[in-house]
Amino acid sequence: MRKKKREIVMDFQAILEEIHKEIQDVLLDGKVADYIPKLAAVPLDKFGMAVQTLDGDLFTIGDAAENFSIQSISKAYTLILALQFIGEDRLWKRVGREPSGNPFNSLVQLEYEHGIPRNPFINAGALVIVDIILSNSKNPGQTLLDFVRQRSDNPGIGFDNEVAASEKKTGFRNSALANFLKSYGNLENDVDSVLEAYFLQCSLSMNCIDLAKSLMMLTNHGLSPWSGEQILTKSQAKRINSLMLTCGTYDAVGDFAYRVGLPGKSGIGGGIAAFIPGKLSVCVWSPGLNSNGNSLAGTLALELFTTKTGMSIF
Numbered sequence: 001m002r003k004k005k006r007e008i009v010m011d012f013q014a015i016l017e018e019i020h021k022e023i024q025d026v027l028l029d030g031k032v033a034d035y036i037p038k039l040a041a042v043p044l045d046k047f048g049m050a051v052q053t054l055d056g057d058l059f060t061i062g063d064a065a066e067n068f069s070i071q072s073i074s075k076a077y078t079l080i081l082a083l084q085f086i087g088e089d090r091l092w093k094r095v096g097r098e099p100s101g102n103p104f105n106s107l108v109q110l111e112y113e114h115g116i117p118r119n120p121f122i123n124a125g126a127l128v129i130v131d132i133i134l135s136n137s138k139n140p141g142q143t144l145l146d147f148v149r150q151r152s153d154n155p156g157i158g159f160d161n162e163v164a165a166s167e168k169k170t171g172f173r174n175s176a177l178a179n180f181l182k183s184y185g186n187l188e189n190d191v192d193s194v195l196e197a198y199f200l201q202c203s204l205s206m207n208c209i210d211l212a213k214s215l216m217m218l219t220n221h222g223l224s225p226w227s228g229e230q231i232l233t234k235s236q237a238k239r240i241n242s243l244m245l246t247c248g249t250y251d252a253v254g255d256f257a258y259r260v261g262l263p264g265k266s267g268i269g270g271g272i273a274a275f276i277p278g279k280l281s282v283c284v285w286s287p288g289l290n291s292n293g294n295s296l297a298g299t300l301a302l303e304l305f306t307t308k309t310g311m312s313i314f
């Protein structure tokens with residue numbers, strides 16, 4: 001006997017509304033990133049979430065349309081660009097693909113592993129990745145901007161130069177990491193240009209909707225559902241999702257995988273972008289962070305999302 005296929009229609013909007021209510025208790029428990037002075041001024045009570053499905057539906061709640069500093073989520077874009085520029089073989093000679101088990105801006109590991117960063121999502125790895133882009137593009141900032149604007153279909157996306165300048169003033173650790181990398185011969189360009197490009201990428205100002213749309217190729221096996229372009233091969237999309245699952249939320253990656261069950265990339269602006277390949281992208285923003293630098297209410301919201309919908313990669 002043939003079983004009749006049963007369509008389950010998920011009421012994502014109702015689920016987002018429930019989540020919005022349920023995260024209120026912890027909304028003020030996180031701490032904004034204050035080592036970048038401009039980010040310290042963002043109000044703690046912000047919360048937004050956007051779900052973009054492969055079927056083309058968009059669901060939003062709260063401050064989903066408000067721009068914030070995406071910070072380390074930009075490392076997903078730069079990894080894609082670097083892969084497009086030099087391919088996997090060359091890229092993985094300069095950066096590893098193992099979880100670091102250390103804070104994202106840690107220096108020690110880089111020294112005992114001789115200047116090869118553990119993965120492209122910690123700061124040291126992202127500095128190598130942006131160095132690759134610098135070596136292959138005349139204007140790396142514009143290359144990144146073009147990519148993000150096109151992928152999210154929002155020509156209004158830009159950098160927040162004040163945030164970039166603010167981070168530059170206090171970016172002593174990143175400066176130390178870049179100098180270390182240079183001393184090990186793992187930067188082709190000069191340290192100042194690499195740092196400049198890195199601070200600029202981190203200052204990208206976007207909202208949850210832009211983010212969910214722009215990374216849909218990770219949900220759609222490398223293919224842009226908007227333009228039909230193959231941005232990544234199917235295998236590359238799988239690999240980037242795998243890297244996010246194992247390295248995307250730093251030294252809290254085990255806890256994040258346990259609670260949320262999705263590949264995701266976080267940033268200290270309080271954003272997290274997560275993916276259910278074949279189905280949807282879900283992005284959340286709430287600036288209060290936990291001690292690992294991931295959004296506290298954002299992580300809870302994603303945990304509630306996968307629990308309530310019963311959808312995860314497992």
Ligand code: GLN
Nearest residue numbers: 071072104123202267268
């Ligand atoms: N710009 C930040 C830094 O380098 C990015 C870190 C993050 O978002 N985790 O410290």
